[in-house]
Amino acid sequence: MNNYAPIPNLTGGRLLLAAFVLAFANFMVVLDMTIANVSVPHITGSLAVSASQGTWVITSYAVAEAICVPLTGWLAGRFGTVRIFVISLFGFTLFSVLCGLSTSLEMLVFCRIGQGLFGGPIMPLSQTLLMRIFPPEKQSQAMGMWAMTTVVGPILGPILGGTISDNWSWHWIFFINIPVGIGCALAAMRLLKSAETATNTLKIDRGGLMLLILWIGALQLMLDLGHEYDWFNHPFIVILAMIALIGLIVFTIWELTERHPVVNIQIFKYRGFTISVLALAFGFGAFFGSIVMIPQWLQVNLGYTATWAGYLTATMGFGSLLMSPIVAKLATKYDQRALASFGLCLLGGVTLMRAFWTTEADFMALALPQILQGFAVPFFFIPLSNMALASVLPQEMASAAGLMNFLRTMAGAIGASIAVTLWDDHAKVARSEMAGSLHVDEVQNTLLQRGMSPESSLAYISSLVDKEASTLSANHVFLILAMVFVFAALIIWLCPRPKSGVTGGGHAH
Structure with missing residues (x-):
């Protein structure tokens, strides 16, 4: 039997509910990319840090997410698609709570990294699982629903972030994830059990993982700090650019020759x-x-x-x-x-x-x-x-x-x-x-x-x-x-x- 064949007991209302859960989980993660953008002035004021330091709240999440997204294929093959999806939702919710409880910039940035690491796999896995539970002739409509959440998330993020920060406090931009995260995780456990994929004992490609973290981290830092440091007129930015470029080349060669690439x-x-x-x-x-x-x-x-x-x-x-x-x-x-x-x-x-x-x-x-x-x-x-x-x-x-x-x-x-x-x-x-x-x-x-x-x-x-x-x-x-x-x-x-x-x-x- 094909590992990706349609799921027999997911039809009608159950199928629609499963699709909604997957799309909504994706929406929450995409929303978190932009919800903090307009709240940075509130956060920096509250934690008494500069505006440029405040942007680390946005970028730390983006870096962690960017590193974890390409690992999704390996994680799903090793532990199962549904299992990783549910674990990611619980982890994302836990770090959302910790972000809201943060009392210093260091703690907030650390928790945002945690949020990004668990949030990364949710996007591609929600997409994969939608493809998995719908028959081929309905997959395009399922992708339409998924794409809608991906497009609307960044639009609603700034409005929600601004309204919440202005009327309550910035902590609530993270707390609103709690009911969504827990609800989606529990629903996924109930509805998607039969959609679990087969697992294999895949070896972890440690070298590839280290290279991935190195070059993405350098690239993201370069993009974040470039404007502040006047781009390539500053030696630090030039060094970051070199690390990112050489890291990418070495990473590509490594992954092409590795038997179990990350x-x-x-x-x-x-x-x-x-x-x-x-x-x-x-x-x-x-x-x-x-x-x-x-x-x-x-x-x-x-x-x-x-x-x-x-x-x-x-x-x-x-x-x-x-x-x-x-x-x-x-x-x-x-x-x-x-x-x-x-x-x-x-x-x-x-x-x-x-x-x-x-x-x-x-x-x-x-x-x-x-x-x-x-x-x-x-x-x-x-x-x-x-x-x-x-x-x-x-x-x-x-x-x-x-x-x-x-x-x-x-x-x-x-x-x-x-x-x-x-x-x-x-x-x-x-x-x-x-x-x-x-x-x-x-x-x-x-x-x-x-x-x-x-x-x-x-x-x-x-x-x-x-x-x-x-x-x-x-x-x-x-x-x-x-x-x-x-x-x-x-x-x-x-x-x-x-x-x-x-x-x-x-x-x-």
């Missing part, structure tokens, strides 16, 4: 998987870059509060929720390459609209691209996830899902770092160009005639120039991100045509 790099031999994941990484990097930039630009330049910036960002959620089940259905009938290409082109067009934003833009002008983006995201996300997982053998599914989620997470971190750096650097260039061509004396005289003091008139001109330079720079970055989306839309066509209706272990290459 990460199954061989999966990249499937063209369908490689191209789909590459397009997904480029698309998600550009998408995440804009998600990080927009709320900051709204708050710094247009004077939006954190809550209102969150609301504006969240207008994207409506289209995503509406389109996810529709796209899942379309994916069973039409060429998924065309759907993904359409979605990415639409995202490129939406990002191009943002390249013409001005400081006078009203709420609707800013919300329209967000709403359209919501409709576009499922078109790129669902078909690419389906195509990637359809390209591998059933027994490679957990490893493939782990690799795909790992590359998506890393692409998001890299995209955000590059977008913010480009934005800041170009703003300086734009400011000096504007200052050079501005007739300050004329403008100042006009302001003085209106009753302003010389000091306040200069400060007023300076803040205007800053705002305009920042907006011009943001437009410049949006233009680059739009081109990245179009590039991703083009490379999808290098994929072999997927068989319609096949999603899991269909082997299309």
Whole structure:
């Protein structure tokens, strides 16, 4: 009997409930990636640390999760998919409690690392188990449900984080995981017992694991501290970059020659998987870059509060929720390459609209691209996830899902770092160009005639120039991100045509 055959006693209501539990567990983990973003000022104030130290609360979680995600395939093969899923949920919930009880930054960062280590496998395992419990013809709809939680999580995170931190205290952003984590773990134990996979005594590849931790840790530190240290003008960042690059090369060679690799790099031999994941990484990097930039630009330049910036960002959620089940259905009938290409082109067009934003833009002008983006995201996300997982053998599914989620997470971190750096650097260039061509004396005289003091008139001109330079720079970055989306839309066509209706272990290459 195939290890990944449909489960006979999971039908009707039980199947739907199991699918909901898997999707909801994934939602909780994805939500935790962004829920702390807007709460950092509250956390740093409460623990009396600097803002740059506060960002370690976000990045420590991301690093731990990124390290654990590719290990999912090995863990599932060694201990069983359902068992690891349940253990991960209990561990994640325990560390959520400890995060909420933290009294110092060190304790909070340590507990966030614990949260990330247990949270890492939940994403790919929820995906693998959904594929496992649904028959092939329903797998696309199941992936639609999963993708919906992955897309909506980062949108709701900042709103929930801001509202909870403003009205109660930041500790509650972690405590809200308790009922969800325990509920999902207990339900998974009851419902998914029959979906357990066979286990083998797999040897642990210690060398591969050490190399993985080394190069990912160095890369994430480089991305976190690069902006603060002026990137490659600082020797520390250069050293981190060298460690990450050499570590990645040695790790790749090691894993290709190891008999029991900790990460199954061989999966990249499937063209369908490689191209789909590459397009997904480029698309998600550009998408995440804009998600990080927009709320900051709204708050710094247009004077939006954190809550209102969150609301504006969240207008994207409506289209995503509406389109996810529709796209899942379309994916069973039409060429998924065309759907993904359409979605990415639409995202490129939406990002191009943002390249013409001005400081006078009203709420609707800013919300329209967000709403359209919501409709576009499922078109790129669902078909690419389906195509990637359809390209591998059933027994490679957990490893493939782990690799795909790992590359998506890393692409998001890299995209955000590059977008913010480009934005800041170009703003300086734009400011000096504007200052050079501005007739300050004329403008100042006009302001003085209106009753302003010389000091306040200069400060007023300076803040205007800053705002305009920042907006011009943001437009410049949006233009680059739009081109990245179009590039991703083009490379999808290098994929072999997927068989319609096949999603899991269909082997299309």
